[in-house]
Amino acid sequence: MKVCIYGAGAIGGYLGVQLALSGADVSLVARGAHLAAMKANGLKLLIGGEERVAHPRCTDNPAELGVQDFVIICLKAHSITGVLEQMKPLLGPSTRIVTAVNGVPYWYFYKHGDKLEGSTLESIDPGGRQWRELGPERAIGCIVYPATEIEAPGVIKHVYGDKFPIGEPSGEISADCERLSKLFEAAGLKAPVLDRIRDEIWLKLWGNVCFNPISALTHATLDVICTDPATRALAKAMMLETQTIAETFGVKFRVDVERRIEGARKVGAHKTSMLQDLERGRPMEIDPLVTVVQEMGRLTQLPTPAIDAVLGLVIQRAKVAGLY
Template sequence: MHEIVPELSIQKAAKGLRICVAGAGAIGITLATRLSISGHSVSVLARGESLVAIKKNGLSLMDAEGEHRAHVTVGTADELQNADVLFLCAKAQDLESLAEAVQPLIHPETLVVPFVNGIPWWYFQGVEGRHAGRTVLAVDPRQRLKRLLPEQRVIGAVTTITAERLAPGVARTRNPLRCVIGEIDHRRSDRTDRLAALLAESGIATRVTERIRDALWTKVVANLCSNPLSVVTGATLRDVCGDPSLSIVSRKLVDEGLLVAASFGARLELDPSSLLAMGASMGDFKTSMLQDYEKGLPLELAAICNAVMELGELEGISMPFTRTITILSQFKSSMRQKAPYVESERTNAA
């Protein structure tokens, strides 16, 4: 049963909350900047060139409202105060190391809000049924995330933010910023309502749901049908989801994902045609996976593809199309990481 923890962090006045954004990629920059310019106390956990750049120049975000600059506290976990709300903005394969790094920032009432792609480590937590408490091995093979980030602290979050990291501490986004949040045990709580209000007043359209896994599966299937295929083809979202030829392949990936989602009782919030139309409407943006591929970085295949196939196997569902595209993506990625690397100036997150 999901334990209800003391809600100090939602009883405080919103502007008095200590908010930390862990991760300074495109999504982290976007989130931290929007929160900061709305008057919140925001710190950013960063490292390397991002840490240096943000200390010197602050954050810069270009969005539909114009250009924003924000000066935030930035540092390592040992240098920052603990947080009332801790946003985890990292690639799924980097989440375990980030979860270890943020431990000094967590106090007994900290809310942990992971903005990550794919099936999350908490998928089987907070719910009853024959798989209750099970570990999704594709995303938490050592079961470290379950121990480092206890379920009673976690708020489920699904983001639809298309942003580009132009340089350390600098990002751009053209599309609307949207988020869905909910308790992972599907109860309604004051803390989710207040967190949604905090995000909404910061310019991120946010709604609360009592079925967070429906919103989760909607994005998982959207990622499943676009990210690995973009690596195989080199195509942008417009073509992956809208080109007459490629969209046939995308639809097959959607159909396999839908079967798995349905087997776990999830109802997608968009039908397949609308899901593909939404992807095509994002325009000529490269998926985050394609950008990672072009930079020679590891891909989020474990969370976006392997975890879905793992869940499918639990229900006896075969996913041959997904498996084939995943194998091709992984092979291309392996070959690319062996090749000489020239850093792209742009990193897109979709």
């Protein structure tokens, strides 16, 4: 079983080390200094006070790798469209694409079962290219819960978490999902197969839609955002707008909004990924985390005043920094 991790950054690198050390036939697509360091010294993972080193095959040319059984996309969602051509040599008739990305994935309305069945979302899939060229029928959903970071080129630091829930867009418990779950389990990771993967996508997005842009605008960590009365109230307003939209699509939230905010507060002095990107001068993941919720609100004709205001501000912040 051949597995390619496309985008061996913080999360992709963590997966790569764990899978490689478990004996999986895994290859990594990366670039730049990170790729050079991995080729020279292997990929290092700092986890639980120890250092693990793996030597998976690494390349910036996916055509070298051939057709894969699973391609796990660990890129920032806004980067996917730009690498579709390079990804094609990895795809055979039975290849499954695992979308380990933040936000709403390109396949969202595949086997969704309502009037929007087969729709694409411009904010995350401009022109519907991912839908056409990757194919929604290949997709397996995946939510990324661990926090990791690149400590240095070729060195990944694990902060917390080991859970990657997966699921078919159709809700069926497929043989492919069970194979993938066992592969992750052998690597010391948790990948439960869910029959309602969209519920889990929205549960994570529920926090990202508010905490990420608010942190980028204020430079505050999660504990501060969730305890300051003003930013907590703004986050709650954005989350309630998001919940109304999601429930229109049949999504069920297994916790209430206050419990979700408390969960974020307990993470502590953590900088969101959007704030980290701003500080490091990297393109900010605004469209997959915030604009897409606004777009889905427009589809359902539901107002999103709090989301609209924060989105306008964070886009301007990103443009001023040259990161949008």
